[in-house]
């Protein structure tokens with residue numbers, strides 16, 4: 248048996264039981280299902296919507312929660328698309344650097360200085376530097392750029 252919430256063309260809602268959905272279709276077609284309030288045979292399955300009363304919205308009767316439940320902030324699709332674009336541009340940039348520069352790892356500060364003071368041939372390098380290294384290099388006038396750290400690099 249299936250219970251359906253039905254509604255007539257005058258917006259009366261009522262419940263009715265059917266053996267299955269086919270039985271429901273058949274009985275409604277044959278006008279065997281009538282509204283208990285007005286006798287209308289123009290009935291259809293009511294659209295079920297949570298928290299919305301058939302006659303008006305009764306939400307205002309509910310106590311207002313003091314703290315809103317944390318739900319993900321809806322992101323504007325345009326913003327999301329722009330973020331994806333930036334992310335893919337940064338990935339490309341990283342790829343270019345990784346393909347064309349030599350990875351020097353933690354020796355980055357040392358290698359960058361060598362290049363800067365012409366102790367080493369000019370070449371692209373990348374690696375890790377501590378914030379204090381970065382500050383020192385910049386103070387010395389060594390040209391360095393921070394590579395963006397992307398979300399999927401932090402696995």
Ligand SMILES: [Zn+2]
Pocket residue numbers: 255256257258259282283284285286287
């Ligand atoms: Zn009715």
